Every structure is written in structure tokens, then in C-alpha cells.
Amino acid sequence: MDRDDGSWMVNAAIQGDADAIRALWQEHRRWVATILLAHKPRQEDLEDLLQDVAMAFVKKISQLRDEEAFKPWLRTVAINTARAAGRSVTRRRHHDAKLRLHTDDRADHPDRDRMSPDDREESRRLMDLAMQMPEGYREPLLLRCIQGMSYKRISELTELPETTIETRIARGRRMLRELAATQEKEIKRTLSVRKP
Amino acid sequence: MTGVDRDILISRVIDGEATPEDWTAFKALAAREPDIWRDLAEAQQDHAEITAAIESAIAIADEIEAPIEVHFSDRLTEKLRMVGSWGGWAAAAAVIAIWATGGVVFSPGAGQQAGISGTFVGTPEEKLNEYLDEGYKTGRIVAPVYSRVINNIIPDPNSGGYIIAYDLVISEIAIVENPMIEGVNEFGQAVTVPLRPTKPAGRPF
Secondary structure (H helix, E strand, O other): OOHHHOHHHHHHHHOOOHHHHHHHHHHHHHHHHHHHHHHOOOOOOHHHHHHHHHHHHHHHHHHOOOHHHHHHHHHHHHHHHHHHHHHOOOOOOOOHHHHOOOOOOOOOOHHHHHOOHHHHHHHHHHHHHHOOOOHHHHHHHHHOOOOOOOHHHHHHHHOOOHHHHHHHHHHHHHHHHHHHHHHHHHHHHHHHHHOO | OOHHHHHHHHHHHHHOOOOHHHHHHHHHHHHHOOHHHHHHHHHHHHHHHHHHHHHHHHHHHHHOOOOHHHHHHHHHHHHHHHHHHHHHHHHHHHHHHHHHOOOOOOOOOOOHHHOOOOOOOOOHHHHHHHHHHHHHHHOOEOOOOOOEEEEEEEEOOOOOOEEEEEEEOOOEOOOOOOOEEEEEOOOOOEEEEEOOOOOOOOOOO
């Protein structure tokens, strides 16, 4: 992490500065949410998991010894939280209506306002397909969808070489297209069988 | 060009990371394989749709704040634990009170000039110091008065500091010929019973 990349803020947060802790979380929470999306079980609620990560972040940031390790550390916290949720067999089930990670009907979200119902359905379908991809491809592909997440920044998070990230995103896109094509074929076949 | 190269080229174009050389390679490839334009369009559409889905799903993140109050609660608990390990919990609470309030203690010497007349006008702290001074002189106050047991600490949105709720502990003595206390007997009736020493006579404190 270079000096312009907020390492002073990470240091201040490690020292216990409340404003730095708050600001650091605000700066990174969107990609944390994306990591959770990439790793969480389908039925788990993203909001609950994010709150768990925020709690762990606040409680454990002071234990971080190297500010350069901040992003990989926070990513690990998010992945562990998602996996712990997956292992838990006693988690609540009452959120089923909002559990589908991409069926968020938040009317105030600008992207939703711009999207037609057909587009929303297509987005939903693609997210379903993305979740079928291996984690190693899914995570960088989803991260790339966040504004400002370059190959370099994803590489810093995942501690993988930039070229590996680039290859995984490219292959991930290919996989997604192939999955979509396969699904379209199946739908057409199903519809043709139903015709009298 | 291999399949992976082709995919990477398309990916770079979508992500705005294509160099002039990449564009040259892309155009050369398109001249041989025109269907790369269709692949590019499909991949671009997929990217736009999945981006919209992600943005929608993670919008909730903007509403999740770091629970800072947990941070301060933990720090206080840790400080108490550390001090408590060498001074006991009561001492820990006292020491923490001094630490948490910036080391301010009510010195027995402070406010001595004011006397203890009924016409005294001053701040509550000055009045308290006056009371303490008098208490030390008469022997009524028998324990250090810097003990403050913290009940709660919360951020103060107005000042940017913290609001600390604490009990100020002052131990006094009183000489009473026949001390009695009020209580409730086994029938639930109010009774008054003698209060007797729990320690043998001698140095009580």
C-alpha cells in the first residue's frame, strides 16, 4: 500500500482513532459486501453478515500489526464470516423473502429505477449463473463490477498477481457466457417439448 | 491467437484497460473473425447487467456503520482488566476513573480559602472541595475521595468527546450510640433491629 492509499488512516485506526475507524469502514464496506456476496451461502442475509464483519472489524483492527496487510486482512475477515455462516446449521430462516442476494427491491436505488423489469430479470439470471462459477473466478469477476476496482486493486486485496486476476476475470466472463448459452438452450428445448 | 488471448482482449476492452497495441490486435483479429464483435457485445452486456445486479445488492452496505461504541466499551474493559490484575477491581475502577476524566482529582487542599460558610457562592466542585476539606479535618471522611466507579461511557455527539456516568464514592463515619436499621421480618412486616459490629472493636477501617 502506498502512502497515498490511506495507510495513515489505517494506522490511526489501529491506534484506536474513532474517526479513522469510522472512515476506513465507510471507504471499504462496498467491496466487503461484494466479497460476502461471492462467498456467502445463498440463503444468508447480506445485511446480517455485513454487520458481523463491521463488528469484527471494530473489535480486531487494533490487533493488526502491519497496515499494508489491512485489505487482505479485512477480506479474510469477510470470507471467514461468510463461511462461518455457511457452517452454521441453526441460522434463522425467516428472511427467505429477501434472501436471494440479487432480488433486492430497494426502490430508492438509482440503478433499479433505470432498469426495466426485463433487465432486472436478466441481471438476476446472470447473478444466479455467476454463483455457479468456482469461487476463484467468481470473486474477481464480481469485484470488477464495483466502480474503481481495477485489476491492480483486486490484486492487492486477493494477494494474487495482476496477470492472474486479469486472466480469471476474462475466463470468468467466458464461463458466464457459456453458462448463459447452455441455460438458453435448455429453456428453448423445454419450451419446444411443451408445444403440442 | 488462442482462446484465452481473445477473452483477455475482450476483457481489456470492456474494462477500459486496452492499450493501443491491444486495439491493433483486436482489429486484426476482427478482420479474420468478425464474430468477435458479437462476443464483445454479449460480454459487454453481461458485464453491464451483472454490475447493475451487484450495485443493487450491495447498496445496503452504505447503511451499515462501524459500531464504534463497541470499540470504546472493549477498550474500557481491557483497561479495567489490566489495572484490575494488580489492584483489584475496586482499585481498577478508581484508577480508571482518574484516567477517564483526565487525571482530575479533588484535592483536599483545594478550596480551603473559601471556608464553609452558608453564604458561599461557587462552583459545585469548589463546594465539594470545601466539604471534603472539612471532612478530613473533623475525621468524618475516612477514605480517599478520588474513587469514581464508572457506570457507562458513550460518545457525545455535541462536543465530540464522551459522556461518562460515574458514582463518586466518599466513605464517611458517624458516631451513633445505639444504631438501628430498618428491615422486613419473615412475615413481611417492617421492623427495626439493632445494628451490631461485624468486626471486633479496634481499628475499624
